[in-house]
Structure formats: structure tokens, C-alpha cells
Amino acid sequence: xxxxxxxxxxxxxxxxxxxxxxxxxxxxxxxxxxxxxxxxxxxxxxxxxxxxxxxxxxxxxxxxxxxxxxxxxxxxxxxxxxxxxxxxxxxxxxxxxxxxxxxxxxxxxxxxxxxxxxxxxxxxxxxxxxxxxxxxxxxxxxxxxxxxxxxxxxxxxxxxxxxxxxxxxxxxxxxxxxxxxxxxxxxxxxxxxxxxxxxxxxxxxxxxxxxxxxxxxxxxxxxxxxxxxxxxxxxxxxxxxxxxxxxxxxxxxxxxxxxxxxxxxxxxxxxxxxxxxxxxxxxxxxxxxxxxxxxxxxxxxxxxxxxxxxxxxxxxxxxxxxxxxxxxxxxxxxxxxxxxxxxxxxxxxxxxxxxxxxxxxxxxxxxxxxxxxxxxxxxxxxxxxxxxxxxxxxxxxxxxxxxxxxxxxxxxxxxxxxxxxx
RNA sequence: GGUGAGGUGGAUGAGUGGCUGAAAUCAACGGUUUGCUAAACCGUCGUACGGUUGUAAAGCCGUACCGAGGGUUCGAAUCCCUCCCUCACCGCCA
Numbered sequence: 001x002x003x004x005x006x007x008x009x010x011x012x013x014x015x016x017x018x019x020x021x022x023x024x025x026x027x028x029x030x031x032x033x034x035x036x037x038x039x040x041x042x043x044x045x046x047x048x049x050x051x052x053x054x055x056x057x058x059x060x061x062x063x064x065x066x067x068x069x070x071x072x073x074x075x076x077x078x079x080x081x082x083x084x085x086x087x088x089x090x091x092x093x094x095x096x097x098x099x100x101x102x103x104x105x106x107x108x109x110x111x112x113x114x115x116x117x118x119x120x121x122x123x124x125x126x127x128x129x130x131x132x133x134x135x136x137x138x139x140x141x142x143x144x145x146x147x148x149x150x151x152x153x154x155x156x157x158x159x160x161x162x163x164x165x166x167x168x169x170x171x172x173x174x175x176x177x178x179x180x181x182x183x184x185x186x187x188x189x190x191x192x193x194x195x196x197x198x199x200x201x202x203x204x205x206x207x208x209x210x211x212x213x214x215x216x217x218x219x220x221x222x223x224x225x226x227x228x229x230x231x232x233x234x235x236x237x238x239x240x241x242x243x244x245x246x247x248x249x250x251x252x253x254x255x256x257x258x259x260x261x262x263x264x265x266x267x268x269x270x271x272x273x274x275x276x277x278x279x280x281x282x283x284x285x286x287x288x289x290x291x292x293x294x295x296x297x298x299x300x301x302x303x304x305x306x307x308x309x310x311x312x313x314x315x316x317x318x319x320x321x322x323x324x325x326x327x328x329x330x331x332x333x334x335x336x337x338x339x340x341x342x343x344x345x346x347x348x349x350x351x352x353x354x355x356x357x358x359x360x361x362x363x364x365x366x367x368x369x370x371x372x373x374x375x376x377x378x379x380x381x382x383x384x385x386x387x388x389x390x391x392x393x394x395x396x397x398x399x400x401x402x403x404x405x406x407x408x409x410x411x412x413x414x415x416x417x418x419x420x421x422x
Numbered sequence: 423g424g425u426g427a428g429g430u431g432g433a434u435g436a437g438u439g440g441c442u443g444a445a446a447u448c449a450a451c452g453g454u455u456u457g458c459u460a461a462a463c464c465g466u467c468g469u470a471c472g473g474u475u476g477u478a479a480a481g482c483c484g485u486a487c488c489g490a491g492g493g494u495u496c497g498a499a500u501c502c503c504u505c506c507c508u509c510a511c512c513g514c515c516a
Contacts, residue, residue: 043472047485057497061440076496377469
């Protein structure tokens, strides 16, 4: 959620920038400002009247104490008149505030200056491409065949247990998941992130805080009996840890990491996009989240990108880094870098991480603040990224590392996995 | 699931209709002093919104907030209703 003062100060700029996100209702910005003007007016009127009521009530109390009943009764009727005038103002104020809020949440975050214009993923900017394509043996297979050959992931049984998109990992497949999770977490914690194991279900307030609600409820699994949502990413519970908190500046930066399963209801695409592990309803992911001083968020974004990049390098995967164009960015993000790994057998790029700076967009909603050196509270900036999402990493590892004798396990994983081959 | 108790500022905790935006203690912050890994003393110490003064830093005034929402009343942390949550014991269970 954008801040109204920011919209007032940079009205034109905001409209220009929102155009880069292909936002089609720039007049909503003016609407917000007009509604806020109204809000101020009604607030002023309400405060004035209510102040009078409060003063008179005190006087009545003093008159009663002195035993001047008649004077008190007289005042009471005066107050009654005032209160009659107060009621419509109260209603108008509430209505205006509600409307303001409704319009405000429709405005996406303003993209940073670095964001390229564009509408589709083709317009994303490739920042870097690195790593080599391995020479695959003849008869190289895509991962959905490899997992059958080595019997490490079983989709059919997943369908039997739950439905499509709920894979069952088995034997070495399960072990490899565990190895990846442990390796990723250790990598993150040694970089200074604190590990968390959060709940996998959240309440409405948390889902609202990170922007899943309102609007995107269809993308989450919902438990009506308890009004809980299954988390689509660890970002939701982890960022909400600091909801409604004011932290000390000396406690910054706050760096958190968590492994969680992620649950996504989203109606899938079609064809090879959804085959195998490319797109599933339940998957594992290790997430990193930072809450930082607003002056530092872009520096931290670069650090997080470098952090994820080194992790991919350590796995020996060919990857590329994209700076997302306005049209492909999420609603809440100001700047996003996507990481994609090369799937040698499918001959396509698979997204495995998305690292974003949300500036104060999320923290404004969640009221995550810090006290600056002058003792004033200011919103923090929030950032998050995957480090990393497992299924596509697994797919790429299986495909790129297949040999006639089996699948090679990257060196950094071997101590976690317990052997060098599947 | 059953029974009971309760939700007050960073923490503990007082406060059952007006002088309570809220005692006290602790923590935190600033200072003084003595000195050595600390004590004593003094001071400061919630948030949001609105108005106003000021170039600004900041100040002043007002409004709201004592789990959330509603009600009674001239006036509510205090009374009533609904909801949420926490704790304890019991039941069930990993």
C-alpha cells in the first residue's frame, strides 16, 4: 500500500511510473488525494465538535459535584443538541475512510527507475547469463522420465493420495530434497540470516499483511472451519513476524530465513509448462526476508541477488538473471530480479528464484517501523527472495547432471546427500 | 471438547462511572557524581490522526486508542452485549 503523503508529493511522477507497470487507472491517484482531503475536513469537524462535547461533559461533572442539578440538566440538553450534529459527520468520516482505503489498495507499488517498460516476459532484461551447458549423453531424458527411471518421485501416487500436482518424493529423491533444504539453510544462516520454522497456516490478518488478501484469495488453499490459509510462501508468516512492531534502529538489518512447504492453488498453464516438477501445488522452498533501513534497501537488494547467485554457482548450474519489466512484476514490488536455471533436456529456462525490493509497500500495510535517531518512527523497507525453490532446481540438477552411469550430485551437496551419485 | 480465570503503555502490574492517557516498579534513553567492568541521584520515556506556530529542527492545541466491534450514559479502562485470544486444570492425541 502506497503512502498518501508520497502520492501528494510526487503525484505526476507516480502516474508516470505506474504507466510502466501498465496500470490503466492513473486517475485513482487523484481520487486518493481528493478522498484524503475530504477525510481531513471531516476529521477536523469531528474533532471540534467532540472537543466541545468533552469539555461540557466535564463541566456537568463539576456542577453535579457542587450540587447544581438544574444547571447540569441544562447543559445536558445542550450536549444532546451537539451530539445530534456529530452523528452525520461520524458517518461521513467513516464512509470516506473506508472508500479511501479501498482505492488505496488498488494502487500497485511504484516501480523503481531501473525497471524497464514492457508487457510480457519477453520484455524482461537479461542482466547476466553464466554457466555452461553440459554435454548430455545420447538419449538424454527430461526430468519426468529420469525420476521414473530412478524411482525417486512418484506423481501417480500423489494423485491417489491427494490430486495432481502433489508429488511423492521417494528414496533418493526424498533424501535429495532434504539435502537441498539443509544446504540452502546452512548457506543462508552462515551469511547472517536467522533461521525460523513458522506455521504453515496463517490467519486473515497475516494474509492481508503481505498482500495475498484482498483479491488473491483464489490462489491460496483455505480452511473455512478455522478461517486459516495455507501459506503460498514462507514470506507470509516470516514477514508478518514483525507486523505492528516498532524496532530499534540498532537492531537493523533484520535478516530471516525459513524453509517451508508452499501451497499454491493457481490454475496451471498447459503443456510442458506443467509437466513433471515444472509446476506443482505443493513444493518446498527456502526463503530469505530482510527488513532494512529505507536508505539501504537497494544496496541490500544487490547483496541478496549476489547471495542467490553464488548459491546457484555452487550447484554448478547454468543460470541467468533477469530484471523484470513493468508488466511482469508483481503488484507489490518496486524492483524484481528473477533467476532462471537452464534445463538442458527441456531446453528451456526455469524460474527458481525471485528477489524483490518492496520498499515501504508491505511495511506500510503491516505497520513495520523503526525509531530513527531523532526518535521518530519511520517505515522500514522489506525485501525477500527465494534461496531457493526446490522443484525446478531438482529438475535442472537431474537433467543437467545425467550420465550413462547415473546422476551426479554436486560436490557441495554430497556431504548432505551421503553419496556422489544417484 | 469440558470447566475456571483473565486480556491495561517495552515488561510486571494498580485502577469498578468524571480530578485516569492511565499509579508504582523494572527495562530503555539522556545527564551528574563516584570510579572500574557497576552503584547512587536527577530527568526523559506510548501510538496514530487533525489543527496551528515556525524557513526548519521543533513546539503548542485538539481527537482517538486500556484485545476487537457494538451498546448504555452528559461522561466508560471501569457497566451491558457479541466476537477473538491467552492461561490453568480435566479429556483426547503426537
